[in-house]
Amino acid sequence: MKQFLIVLTMLACGISSKAQTAEDSVKAVINKMFLAMKEGNGDNLKSTFSDSLVFQAISKNKDGRDVVKNVDPVGFINFISKEAPGNADERIVFDVVKVDGALAIAWTPYNFYYKGAFSHCGVNSFQLIRLNGEWKIQYLIDTRRKQGCVVQQ
Numbered sequence: 001m002k003q004f005l006i007v008l009t010m011l012a013c014g015i016s017s018k019a020q021t022a023e024d025s026v027k028a029v030i031n032k033m034f035l036a037m038k039e040g041n042g043d044n045l046k047s048t049f050s051d052s053l054v055f056q057a058i059s060k061n062k063d064g065r066d067v068v069k070n071v072d073p074v075g076f077i078n079f080i081s082k083e084a085p086g087n088a089d090e091r092i093v094f095d096v097v098k099v100d101g102a103l104a105i106a107w108t109p110y111n112f113y114y115k116g117a118f119s120h121c122g123v124n125s126f127q128l129i130r131l132n133g134e135w136k137i138q139y140l141i142d143t144r145r146k147q148g149c150v151v152q153q
Contacts, residue, residue: 022099026128029135030092030106037088042081049073050129050136059144068141089113092124102130110142111149121149 020028029048036044055071080088092108106126112119122143129138 022104023097026097026099026104026106026135027094029128029137030094030108030126033137034090034092037080037083037090038086040080040083040085040087042077045080046077048137050131050138053137054139056141057144058141087115089116095123104128104130104135118149120144120146 033045033048036042036048053073055073055076057069057071058066059069061067090110090112092110094106094108096105096107098105104127106124106128108124108126109121110124111121122145124140124142126137127139128135130136
């Protein structure tokens with residue numbers, strides 16, 4: 001009876017006995033990144049990145065050819081820090097998350113809205129590493145396009 005009351009109390013308080021999976025913890029870091037972007041919170045954004053983050057973007061050049069550009073993480077964090085809450089709103093869907101020990105990948109199609117207007121879409125490819133028991137984004141590359149997007153409100 002005592003055990004039943006403990007479980008009932010936990011459920012009533014909203015405490016789940018289900019442990020968070022490795023995949024869930026990877027998703028949590030990625031969600032924290034996008035929430036920080038939406039809130040304009042550079043400190044929270046930076047906390048999701050490893051100290052040696054590599055950030056790149058694939059887009060079309062003026063000739064229509066695919067090019068890979070390096071994105072400066074510090075510049076990106078500074079840009080987000082200056083944005084008003086709600087300006088940088090990237091809406092993702094988790095398509096694939098895989099974990100092997102201290103390495104994880106995630107594939108997240110997205111739509112990006114800037115200041116409330118649809119800007120572009122693409123896919124993010126994340127490589128994460130677990131350092132001192134905490135997941136950090138080590139490598140992020142994304143595609144960016146304006147055509148072929150399924151715009152979600």
